[in-house]
């Protein structure tokens with residue numbers, strides 16, 4: 001497992017929407033934008049699935065996923081393994097969170113699952129000599 005630094009967590013939290021990449025078992029890539037995301041702990045991210053289609057299909061057949069976050073020219077790739085929870089306390093809490101979020105914007109939002117990303121590697125993507133290097 002790899003731990004997010006305070007700075008990586010700060011950028012993750014500040015960024016309204018982050019980029020989530022998955023791949024099918026044949027290696028066909030897919031990239032989406034997600035806004036319903038939170039940090040569980042230094043090694044774990046939670047993303048709520050409201051609309052995942054190819055993303056969900058990919059995660060079911062290939063648990064490897066990557067999230068990219070950035071602020072100005074400072075960015076990170078957060079890579080890991082996902083599991084999908086559709087019952088239990090974490091899912092129920094996610095359902096309440098998403099329902100409340102919908103109410104705030106006067107739209108109906110429903111979580112279908114809590115995607116738990118256990119972080120295995122973190123790389124910097126900031127332009128410069130260390131771009132692409134593993135930092136955790």
Ligand SMILES: Cc1cc2nc3c(=O)[nH]c(=O)nc-3n(C[C@H](O)[C@H](O)[C@H](O)COP(=O)(O)O)c2cc1C
Nearest residue numbers: 017032033034035036048049050051052053054055
């Ligand atoms: C700004 C923005 C935020 C989004 N946030 C979420 C989200 O938090 N959860 C979700 O399930 N889909 C979210 N979506 C929808 C996905 O990006 C995407 O449309 C959906 O997963 C279907 O694409 P797929 O077939 O590649 O999975 C968001 C889309 C946009 C444009």
